[in-house]
Amino acid sequence: MKRLINQTPGAPWRLALGLLPFVLVLLVYLSASATRLAENPDDPLLPSIAAMADTFAEVATEPNRRTGELTLWVDTSVSLIRLGLGVGIAMTIGLVVGVLTGLIPYANRTFSPFVSVLSMIPPLAVLPILFIALGVGEVAKVALIVFGIAPFIMRDIQQRVEELPRELLVKAQTLGANTWQIILRLVLPQVMPRLLDATRLALGSAWLFLIASEAIAATEGLGYRIFLVRRYLDMELILPYVLWITLLAFLADLVLRLIVRVVFPWYRARRS
Amino acid sequence: MSTVTLKNVWKEYGRDVVLENINLHVESGEFVTIVGASGCGKSTFLRMLLGQESATRGAMELDGRPMPDEPGPDRGVVFQKYSVFPHLTALGNVLVAEELGTTRVTGRLFGRRRREARERALKMLAAVGLEQAAGKYPSELSGGMQQRLAIAQALMKDPKILLLDEPFGALDPGIRQDMHELVRELWERQGLTIFMVTHDLKEAFELGSRLLVFDKVRHDPQAPGAYGANITYDIPLSHTTPHPSVYRAVGQRLGVDPYPSAAEEEG
Known part of the structure; x- marks a missing residue:
């Protein structure tokens, strides 16, 4: 018998083992749901799969009686725009500040302590300030996402820039590069895939801040919807919405990973 | 034209002396190989030529002018690794x-x-x-x-000067031989001035036109950092194989086997 750390599952097992937890959770849910529904067909807490599918299809295809819009798609597009704006702005700020503080000693001395302190402030504690200062509109929600993830990206990029081998920076100088060209031709290309990696890690937090701000003040959006219907214990809508959000988060992560693989083919090879 | 002149150059880190009172004149077109025990400051010396570090005392000149104190296109470099983008x-x-x-x-x-x-x-x-x-x-x-x-x-x-910092240290012996031929050929054809740090004594003797040995002349067992290294041997190399006694003398001085086996070169 080999040690446990030296045993690896074969090809069919790998897939089966990966699926196992999903299947188990699904089975537990189905049996619990069936038990409750058998006692009370109107039980709202654990709705049947069919009921959830019906509700989801309704919000996806039938116009809302009050607004005449397709609820799911309006919620999704509004939320994704907020998320995209917030993440995009945070990436830009994070890249610029991170590269400068990582590469230029004067910039590091000036901004590094400030960024460290900034990143200690719990973003949700700032949310009331943002709502007061920027109003309850789109700006405050985007600002919360930026405030929540930009410091993380800044610090990550700064670290990655500092990790670049000194030899490469010296080499670029012996080839006649000035500071701007070192940023443009050496640092940025090498840090871009790392920026996408950092963004992938920050996406989870970005979703958290999006849903939190939508829960507190919004008129549409994925987070707004699930907190709205919570008042009616509408699990038929909440559960599919959560799955939908999970799917969107998964796809965003996948897209970022694909970009890294296609646009920066040298990146994975170097790390392996 | 690319002469390098060092006048009374010292390098100190705080109270630790790494190099003391180095005087050196290298003519255009020389191929200088540099050997020395590890930690003797030969890599520091190369970084100073590169402009990555500056001398704490003394003057370093390139073509009679003070050497720029940051890396630039007049001095090319090849490191042991991380040399390409x-x-x-x-x-x-x-x-x-x-x-x-x-x-x-x-x-x-x-x-x-x-x-x-x-x-x-x-x-x-x-x-x-x-x-x-x-x-x-x-x-x-x-x-x-x-x-x-x-x-x-x-x-x-x-570049006026090409600096090589143990460029072949991580290569297999066979490949290293090919690289020697390449560097030798480029040097002869382009009239480069080359400084190469190596820990392979055989390589140093065979490749260069001039061999510098860095070593500490004085030791203070109570304060290892009190004295720095100097150039203890400065040997002009003809391209014929040197007499075995020269190998032995330098090898003894450094406390290394002058004919190291491949396994030992890895370190």
Whole structure:
């Protein structure tokens, strides 16, 4: 018998083992749901799969009686725009500040302590300030996402820039590069895939801040919807919405990973 | 023309003396190999020539003028590793040498000038035997090919001085032999001034036209950092094999086997 750390599952097992937890959770849910529904067909807490599918299809295809819009798609597009704006702005700020503080000693001395302190402030504690200062509109929600993830990206990029081998920076100088060209031709290309990696890690937090701000003040959006219907214990809508959000988060992560693989083919090879 | 002159040069880190009172004059076209026990300051010496570190005392001159105190295109370098840009192909790595310095804002060349630069880059790749690998990324190249690429990249700038910091230390013995021939050929053809740090005594003797041995002359067991290293041997090398007694003398001085086996070279 080999040690446990030296045993690896074969090809069919790998897939089966990966699926196992999903299947188990699904089975537990189905049996619990069936038990409750058998006692009370109107039980709202654990709705049947069919009921959830019906509700989801309704919000996806039938116009809302009050607004005449397709609820799911309006919620999704509004939320994704907020998320995209917030993440995009945070990436830009994070890249610029991170590269400068990582590469230029004067910039590091000036901004590094400030960024460290900034990143200690719990973003949700700032949310009331943002709502007061920027109003309850789109700006405050985007600002919360930026405030929540930009410091993380800044610090990550700064670290990655500092990790670049000194030899490469010296080499670029012996080839006649000035500071701007070192940023443009050496640092940025090498840090871009790392920026996408950092963004992938920050996406989870970005979703958290999006849903939190939508829960507190919004008129549409994925987070707004699930907190709205919570008042009616509408699990038929909440559960599919959560799955939908999970799917969107998964796809965003996948897209970022694909970009890294296609646009920066040298990146994975170097790390392996 | 590219002479290097050091006058009474000292290098200290706080109270630790690394190099003490180095005096050296190197003529244009010399191939200086540098050996010494580890920690004797030979790499520090190379970094000072490179401009990465400055002397704490004394004067360093390049062609009679004070040596710039940051790296620049007049001094090319090849390190043991991390010498090429991982995000560029072999051709891109050589081409970037041409692009940097000629364009201040974009750092890229376009149109006719790019085509001309590309021609030169391809010629340089051919000169180091990499014409087949132009489209490959460094991670797809072997260790020897990566070092060839690093040399090609450094030579694109026509540096006055080429600095080699244990460039073949991580290569297999057979490949190392090929690299010796390449460097030797480039040196003879282009009239370069080369400084090469190595820990392989045989390599140092065979490759260079002048051998410098760095070592501490004085030791204080109570304060290991109190005295720095100096140049203890300065041996002009004819290209015939030196007498075995020279090998032995230098080997004894450094406390190393003058004919190291491949396994020992790894360290």
